[in-house]
Amino acid sequence: MPKLAVAEKNLNLDIVLFNEQTFRFKRVYKDKQMYYYGVARHRVWKIWRVNEDEIEYEVLHSFIKSNEDTDKDVFNDFFSLQEDFDPWIDEWKKDSYFKKLYENNPAMFGIRILTQDVFENLFLGLLFLKTPTQRIYAVIEKFCKVFGTRFKYQNMNFYSFPTVEHLTKLKNLKKTLTDNQFELGRNDFAELFIQVKKAGGSKFLDSLKDKDVLEARKELMQFWLVGRKSADFILLKSLKNYEVVPSCLKIKVLISDKYKLKLDTEKFVSKDVKFIYEFLNEKFDEYSGWIQNIFLTLDK
C-alpha cells in the first residue's frame, strides 16, 4: 500500500475532507485508527494517517482505467500537494490578522484546497444555490446512486459520480431527474448537462485548466445558471487558480470584522466582489483564494 511522507501540518484529513469541499467521504474508526473512505476523481479511496509524518492510502477500486502511478499522481493532485507555503509564511505574517491566526494555528496549512473534477464541482456549486449544506450529503449520494456505478466493498457501497457524457446519453434524463427531485426551480439540470456536452463535454472542461483565468471564467459563465460566483468557485477549486476569490457576504463580514473596516455588512453588492478580491490580493497575492478558504474554515 502506498505510503507518502505528508506531515499532519501539511494535510489535515479530518478538516479537509469535511469542510464542505467534498461530501463524499466518511470516517470509520477501527482498532484505534481513523480511516477515511470515499470517492474522488473516479476512484474509491481508503486513506489514513499512519503517524505525524506519513499517510497511507489504498485505491479500493477505480471506475476508470488506472494504475498505481496514476493513482499516486491523482492523490497528490486531489490534495493539491504540489503547493508549499513555507516560503511565503514570513511575508504573510506581516499581516496582523494572518499572524495572529498562524500563531494560534501553526498547522493551518493542513487546510488544503481539494482539486475535484470540474464537472462534479459545477454540479456542487449549483447545489449550494438551493440546498442547505446538511442536506447536500444526501443529495449527492442519491445522485450518484441513481446515475453512477456501484462498487461494493465489505458492507459499504460506493457510487461513481457520473460523467456528463454518460448523463446526456440517457434517454429519459429529464424524467429521471424530475422523478428524483434533482431540480433547480423552473430550470433544470438536464438543460445544463446538455449545454456542457455541446460545448465539448469532459474534454472541454479539462481544457479550461490550460486557459488563463479571464478566458476560463468567460467560458464557464456561458452556461445557464453559472454566474461569477459559481465560475470563480470552479476556477479556485477545480482549476487550481488560487488567486481567485469566490466572494460572498460571509467573507465580507469576516474581513470587516477582523480588519475593523466598518463595511456595510448587511448587503453584498457587485462592487464588493472587486473590493474583496483586491483587498486579499494585495496581502496574499497568488494565494488569495487559498487563504480565504483557510480564513473561512478557521472562523467556524
Next chain:
DNA sequence: CAAGCTTGGGCAACTTTCAG
C-alpha cells in the same frame, strides 16, 4: 397536551436585465 408537521412571510444569495 405535547410533539410533530405544515405553511407562509421575510430574507439571503444568486443571475439577469437595464441604464448610463
Next chain:
DNA sequence: CTGAAAGTTGCCCAAGCTTG
C-alpha cells in the same frame, strides 16, 4: 462596459394546525 436594480429561487423560522 460597468455597476446597480430587478427578478428568481429556496432557506429559515416561527405560528398555527394536526394527530396520537
